[in-house]
Amino acid sequence: MRALPQPLHRTESSITSQRPGFPSNMWRLAFAALLFSFGCARHPNVLLVTFDTTRADAVGYAAGRSGITPTLDKLASDGTWFSTCITSQPLTVPAHSTIMTGLLPFHHGVRNNGTYVLDKKNVTLAEILKQAGYATHAIVSSFVLDKQFGLDQGFDAYDDDLSGGPQQKMFMFREIKANQTADKAIAWLKGGRPEKKPFFLWLHFFDPHADYEPPPELTAKFPGEKYQAEVAFADQQFGRVLATLDQLGLRGDTLIIVTADHGESLGDHGERSHGIFVYDGTLRVPLLFSGKGVPSRRHVDSLVRSADIAPTILDLLRLGKPKMDGQSLVPLIKGEKENPRLAYSESFAPRLNFGWSELRAARTSETKYIDAPHPEFYDLKGDPAEMTNLLKTAEVPGAARPLVAQLRTIEKGDSVAQAQNSQARLDPENRRKLAALGYVWGNDTGTTTGPRPDPKDRIAYWDEFQEAQAAIRRHEYSQALAMVRSVLDVDKDNVVAMASLANVLVKMNDRQGALQIYKHMIDLDPERDTAYLGASRILREMGHFAEAEAYARTVTRLEPRDPEGYTAVGDVLLDQNKFAEAEAMFRQAIKLDPHSSVAVSGLGNCLNRAGRLREALAVLREGHEHDPTSEAIAYNLAVVVERAGDPEAAKILYENALKIDPDHSMAWNNLGALYDRSGNHAEAIRCVTQARHADPANIEAAYNLGALLMGTQKPAEALPQFEDALRLNPNFLPAAILRARLLTVLDRKESALGAWKDLTPAHPAAWLQVARLELALGSEIRARAALREAINRGGDKLRQAAMKDERLRRLLPAS
Known part of the structure; x- marks a missing residue:
């Protein structure tokens, strides 16, 4: 077995490859639990709070800026705070793994988000x-900390349900907001915790993570500082949790720890996030x-690490000192002098x-060395911004x-460095979500020879890709297209960038181009x-249903x-009206994930x-109650409610779906249809126009907008809508018929004649229009031939129709 590297600083014996800490301390923990059972004084409660993506200088007490984080400022005043705490990784899952185990990444094994x-x-x-007898409960606020990534170990309940959160933005993690996290914590404290046990509650606030979308009142309070406003919002909502502790009389018997997994560059050194x-x-x-047990009004400026948090908590609780990479901070909290620590940090996302x-x-507290292809060394005392590389x-x-x-x-004992990478096999849906965010962009096979690029030399490309994703979210597709292609010029086989390119091409109505990209991705x-x-x-x-089904079944x-x-x-089977087979597929998806809003709406x-209207209503109403933030469920429920004969309720549901997702094209389309049926044609046109803007490839919206404009005597505006519908689907007969009619109304005889002739194979009545146009163009011979074709194809019904038209009646042969 390969020897593991030793911790950077420790006083206990060296770390081994055995499971750290637990076996050697089992007797202490069992004894502690036994004491509880005999009614001895119990340990204090523990509340661990992690703010995602929060820099040390983003909190008021550390930055010397009042009014931005009053909750944390008061806690710092009432306790002990550390001005130089260094995390082990600038990514959420590895950093939290260190916080929860007291181990550094090369020991706990988590080197990247998602993989x-x-x-x-x-x-x-x-x-x-x-x-040791604690009731353990976790509430996390983002998919990145889903229980699949292993941090649920030891928790009686691990609440990673993100239902009710805001609509997930493209390329961003699904999340719930700080007020929702606080609501869950308050509900658990008031009614969910076992009162006969001390509790360990972990709260995770995700709000400071990009995109920065604070509430309007905090945006106004921090103009031009949306990131800071997000930190302030998390602080505000955390304050509600502390108020609940006070209300329940628990505050005096609770140890509170607040930290962050990592910070945010905010453009420093060219890194956006x-x-x-x-x-x-x-x-x-x-x-x-x-x-409890922490001195107040104490500030420690010694260097400490996030790996020190777990051993410190256990030391404060007198639950022993398991072997960890971290060291208890209790001596520093008590004001004692200690040997200086060394802090280790890493970033493996560039490689992986x-x-x-x-x-x-x-x-150390004064110097820093960064091992890279172009190594760096900084005098932190004289250069805290790390701007002057002394190498x-x-x-x-x-x-x-x-x-x-x-x-x-x-590095010598690190399995990843030795190309023995053992990334975990994740649930594929979660892997795909992370891939869309860029976390599994490439694939480090360990076979690379020669020097790898220095991230300093490549950061511009990553930032450009992130900006391309932001442009897609803003619907600036031409700009995004140029950016993604620029990235692919440098890295032609980058499959995540290709996926974004395909996405842009679909939005720009180039389905064939997008399809070719996807097929190339499959080849790679x-x-x-x-x-x-x-x-x-x-x-x-x-x-193309057969081919579509084949690709989908490959995934299964x-x-x-x-x-x-x-x-x-x-979805493929449903489009072919194969209801029983489609139902079986959707039910299998729900069996695999009962909370899948896509499967429930399907x-x-x-x-x-x-x-089966009643069954559909039951399924969708239950889904809507569980997750009122799912636009797919809200939309399909609106469709069913409308079909059940309640247009006003359907209108409210369509509007609800649009509040969740303002770009839901079919919700706009169907809302427009409701307005049209109620006689409000102007509002109908507005809604269906929005449907077209939201999704230029929505054939139904193109057709409906054309029909609405045609009905309000705007033929010239209506014509392009039908032509767009036919570009999307050349076999869309209703659009082809109305296009031919409009060309006739607009007196574009030659174009109209061609359009009606194109319709004749599928629509025999089109021969009557061909005959009329041939007459108008001065060719009675061709008109007679067209009329004969109409009667041959359409029989007596078309003969009767021709008899009603004086121009055509005289061309009919005598009976």
């Missing part, structure tokens, strides 16, 4: 506290302890996601050598289900636990179209 799961061999803080670099903008985080070099950093030459300064030696020791990576699903969707919309074979594959098959739609 790693915290292995069960690790012992978490929750497991230790549960063993986080995840790539290891500068202090993303590594330096807030840390405070408050409550993009094929660039990983970054490792080791630092002018290949010679390593004497002050940096101990740090370099530590990093070399770690046959295991990536995103491409199969994208190709299936396009082929279904084009009416590749990933039989993936609900989206089954919903994709169900089943409701299927039952509706099969004529």
Whole structure:
């Protein structure tokens, strides 16, 4: 077995490859639980709060700025806070894994978001506290901390239900807002916690993560500082949780810890967000302890690490000192002097996601060394912004050598560095969601030879790709197209960038181009289900059902636990009116994921179209009650309610769907149809126009807008709508008929004649219009021939129609 690197600083014996901490302390925890059972004084409650993506200088007490985080400021005043706490990773799952285990990433094994799961061999803080008799409960606010990634270990309940959160934005994590997280915490404290046990409650607030969308009142309070406003909102809502502790009389018996997983670059060193670099903008985080056993009004400026949090909590609770990479901070909290610590941090996303070099950093309170293809060394005392790299030459300064030696020791025993990467196999739906966000961009196979690119030399391309994604969200498709193609010029086989390119092409109504991209992605990576699903969707919309179904069924074979594959098959079958088969697919998807709003809405739609209205209403109403933020469920419920004969209720539901997703094209379309039937044609035109803007490829909206404009005597405006519908589907007969009629009304005889002739194979009555136009163009011979063809094809019915037209009647042969 390969020897593991030693921790950077510890006083206990060295770390081994065995599961750290738990076995050697089992007797202590069992004894503590026994004491509870005999009625001895119980341990205090523990409230651990993690703010996502929060820099150390984003909190008021650390930044010297009043009024931005009053809740945290009061806690810091009542407790002890640390001004230099360094996280182990600038990504959420690895950083939280360190917080929860006291281990550094090369020991707990989580090196990236989404592609790693915290292995069960690790012992978490929750497991230790549960063993000691605590009720353990977690409330997380983003998909990135879904229980599939392993941080649920040791929790009696792990609440990762994001139902009721805002509509998920493209390329962004699904989340719930801080007020919803606080609501859940308050409900649990008031009615969900076992009152006979002390509790360990972990709260995670995701709001400071991009995109920054604070409430309007905080946007106004922090003009031009949306990120800071998001931090303030999380602080405000956390204050409600503390008020509940006060109300319940629990505050005095609760140990409170507040920290962040990582920070945010905000443009420092050219990085817009986080995840790539290891500068202090993303590594330096807030840390405070408050409550029982913690001195008040104490500020510690010694260097500490996020790995120190778990051992400190256990030490404060007198639950022993398990072997961890972190060290208890209790001596520093008490004001005692200690040997200086070293902090290790890393960023493996550049390597695992993009094929660039990983970054490792080791630092003291005064200096920092970053191991990279172009290494860096900083005097933090004189250069806290890390702007002047002191490594002018290949010679390593004497002050940096101990740090370099530590990093070399770690790297030597690191399995990832030795190309023994063991990324966990995730649920495919979650892997796909993370891939769309760029977390699994490439694939580090460990076979790369030669030097990898330095992230400093490539950060501009990553930022350009992020800006392209933002442009797509803003519907600026031409700009996004140019940006994505620019990225692909540098990295031609980048499948995540290709997926974004295909997305843009669909939005720009280039389905064939998008389909070719998806097929190329499949050639490059046959295991990536995103491409199969994208190709299936396009082929279904084009009416190529057999090929669409084949692609969708490939997903169910590749990933039989993936609900989206089954919903994709169900959609194809439903479009062919194969109701029983489609229903089976949707029900299988719901079996795999009962909370899948896509599967629930698909089943409701299927039952509706099969004529089982009552069953459809029941399925969709239950789904809507569980997740009122799902625009798909709200939309399909509106369709069924409208069909059940309640247009006013349907109107409210369509409007609700549009509040959730203002770009829901079919909701706009159907709302317009309701207004049209009620006689409000102007509002109908407005709504269907919105449907067209939201999705230029919506054939039904194109046709309906043309019909509305035609009905309000605007033929010249109506014509392009029918022509768009026919570009989308050349076989769309109703659009072809109305286009031919409009060309006739507009007196464009030659074009109209061609349009009516094109219709004759599928629509024999078109021969009567051909005959009329031939007469108008002066050819009685061709008119007679067209009339004969009409009667031959349409029989007596068309003869009777010709008899009613004086121009045609005289061309008929005598009977």
